[in-house]
Amino acid sequence: MRPFKYSNASGPAAAIKAVTANPTARYLGGGTNLVDLMKEDVMRPSELIEVTRLKFSAIEKKANGLSIGGTATNAVTANHGLVRENYPLLSMAILAGASAQIRNMATNAGNLNQRTRCTYFYDVNMPCNKREPGTGCGALHGINKNHAILGWSEKCVATYPSDMAVALAALNAVVHVEGANGAKRSIPFAEFHRLPGNHPEIDNNLKHGEFITSIELPPNHLADKSYYLKIRERSSYAFALVSVAAALEINGNKIKDVRIALGGVAHKPWRATIAEQLLMGKEATEANFKAAALAELKNAKPLGQNKYKVGLAAKAIVRALEGAMQGGTYGAMEAGSTTTNQN
């Protein structure tokens, strides 16, 4: 890869200062994505500031919910008692992603910052507006089986790869960031990632130098009925064709709260607000689930090779909601191992 400067930040302020000062500097977490991208010459940072040793790895109860450190690893987060007990959806989603080795390295902040796995993005000889604005989208009329069906633009049809983020979207997470001179702000999860529009080169609304210190999970009553369903042609270690994070709160026989987010279908975790609105106050029946799923997918616009994703996503929403209703314990639906395996 190209030469770069590397340093281990002495503290958060120093790290933020260093990255802010250099427009081509990046934070280095587990490096499970960034280093690959550097080897491929897709990303060419001149400087890396390692942040894994900064003290942002706590997972702790706070007044407004659970706070998950930006530098806590995915593995620690997924297996943390407070997460498993109160936000099993997040545990399931994390464990559905990558491999045990990668989850051991990858940080939560890095997970949110990972780039698409669109292979046109990865191949520097191919056109890609995300990698090199103005060169065109290779996937739009190319091999696009794994690409977006919702929210894409002519400039970019890539999908966002994270499983963790799909659960975070459903859980109304809030991303806490810190910028230069201690400037702190909070970004609601729905506003964190972006649709491609005319600027697919910008994945999310972080400003250069802003550092994800923690992710806040507000309290909810969804833990008993939540489920993460991930569909892929092999049983593990593959990005989702479609994934669904689903969670319900039932009062009497009516849906009091429902969260549905989709992965593998758009440039960001796709919160299925249309489906959610249709379900609020209704009974949790298969017919209602189906109607809601179809309504959500009504706006889907498949590309040349991914028509299958539309029906698949609708069926996945129904199945995930059913899984959530059945208690959403790990692997409850998965005698045939189509999704999450617990390690």
Next chain:
Amino acid sequence: MSETGKPISRIDGRMKVSGKATYAAEFNQPNMAYAFPVRATIAKGKISSIEDATARKEPGVIAVISYKNAYKLKPLDMQAQMKAGAAFLGENLPPLQDNLVHYPGQFVAVIVAETYEQARAAAYKLQVKYIADKAAVDLKTELPRSTKPKMFMGEEAQVNEGKAAGVLAASAQKVDHTYSTPVEHHHPMEPHATVAVWEGTDKLTLYDATQGVGLTSAIAAYFFGLHQENVRVVAPFVGGGFGSKGLWLHTLLVAIAAKAANRPVKLALTRQMMQTNVGHRAATIQRVAMGTDKAGQLNVLRHHTDTYNNLTQFFEPSGKQTLVLYKAPLREVTYNVAHLDRSTPTFMRAPGETPGTFALECAMDEMAYQLKMDPVEFRIKNHTAKDPVKGHEFSSEFLVECYRTGAERFGWASRSMEPRQKKHGKYLVGYGMATATYPGGRSAASVKVVMNDKGNVTVMTASIDIGTGTYTVLAQTAADALGVPVEKIDVKIGDSSLPPAPLAGGSQTTASIHPAALDACILLRKELASLAIADPGSKLNGSKPEDIGFARGTLFVKGNEDKSDTYLNILNRAKRNEIEACATTLPVSGAGLTVPSALCTPSQTPPEQNSDIKQYAFHSFGAQFAEVWVDEDFGTIRVKRVASVHDVGRIMNEKTARSQIIGGVIFGIGAALMEATEYDKRWGNPVTRTLADYHVPVHLDVPPIDVHFIGKPDPHISPIGARGIGEIGITGVSAAIANAVFNATGKRLRDLPLTPEKFLET
């Protein structure tokens, strides 16, 4: 008790798991530099300019080599190469000799630098400009311009062309369908790597991840104009090959780089390069038709394959098994081969049979269903006991036993003929089966055996262990043939300076080198016996050679075992530090190799012990059974268990043999459900670029696999009785799975791999 056949663990296993086994890229040399290749970004055309001034100024750069300044290799000359045993390049394109581009990813330059990362960084700075021609990148588009090759590897390629149509039309029952298979890549765990070390200008050592040290040595010698004995190729451990580790251009490229840098140079390919520079299994479109009479007896089989090639004559021979299986009086097997400007196709585990059994064995299933016959019974009804084309008896054949044993072990009887009868929760459950087959090849080989005065034995041959267990089974054969424990045997392989052995490909290593090892051990025992017979100090003094038996490191007179002498005493009294013997065994009419007589003299094995392809047809057979669970909503298919029963002759080591079959079945699950490389039709480049895109099965995709061997020695292949086992395990697997998907769901999927997308859109 015999060591042969015992399920002993690999004798090199401890070295491998403790990191002591040295692979090509680990042969670091003093003063070694690193090479990183630059690859073409167009599919076809020529280089118009190379601007290398910037790259040359990058830190650590030692050399920037392109066609403009590369060492001029000997030109391609098939006749001269054949004569030198240097014909089988992965692609006929000596690197950096001209400015032409034949496929995306072709090596067009190489950077040599002090470190790997410096070489790679400088490679990004090299500016190569091209003039692109219109490229042929899509098989279907190019088929109208395809040709019908006359020959494939010395056999007629087009068999009975045009003869099947009439019989088909007149058959009571017929099926006629098109099946297709994608581009697959080998992706052995160990990426290809070579370390090149020159001594002066006429001696070259290559530490190379190769399936054939002899082949690599001959080819490198030819292109650099060296004597073959001056090109030493070393590969003691190779982390898988599957057909991809013949001779590919990087090996010549790094030797060019080392020559230019005047230093040892290492080159290790990236995964991305393994998608473009070391071959692949070509995509096929296969049309299979068959006709039967009313009772289900086959009248005719027709198997046509459309595929492509580039830069060699090799094409995917997916009609092979259709010339071997079933008792149909007429069979037509034909090929159309197009040209694509795509990296060059090559041999990949069971070339031909892997895609070919998918098509043929799915069609057999479709016919069985049409006839309302059990697929096993339909196959048994049409079983042939001899080669249906050449008419030769099979050397040894227990296919019906494979079907019956497999059906029994799998519980086939509980399958219903009609699909969609078995459910488990959300899943539809189905059973499927298919026939497995692969030729039982054997080539000439030489093995040398040395015993020292401590009783330690070294077995030496220029064979390769690509992870198959060659080290271990050779030790077992020698232990039995000499009557010493396995622990006393050291095996040295993977070095071209050792007596020659065939390429570790085509499932022929065991069949080829073990007869030679056996002969060498027999010669060594005879030598010991004659020393003892001639020695007045030996109890065997004056005995007749034919009366002498052996066991536990001792020679004795048969029937009078008190008259004995140990190997060590014989050697000590003769004041010999060691004793050696070398044997070369050659199949009567099978494949041979040029044996440098300096390395080993051919031994006189009686011809009837050898593999005579004029008298017998040598093939291995098997039966694959699979249970799948299908989630119809999602199109996800999971294999829940497999039974894999094989007739491969004698089993040399129950454990390593079982591993070979398990590996083959897993490979087959990959081919069935996920493996495929896709190319962009606009530019011809692979869009599947790394193992993140090219999916192979993970642990969770691999179910319990019940492996069973018939285990009857083949009396005609060699005195050992073992045929090879490296490839048959993959054959038939994808068909068994696709047939099980039909049994589960009623859907026929005829295009591999069977992904959710295809299931949902079928």
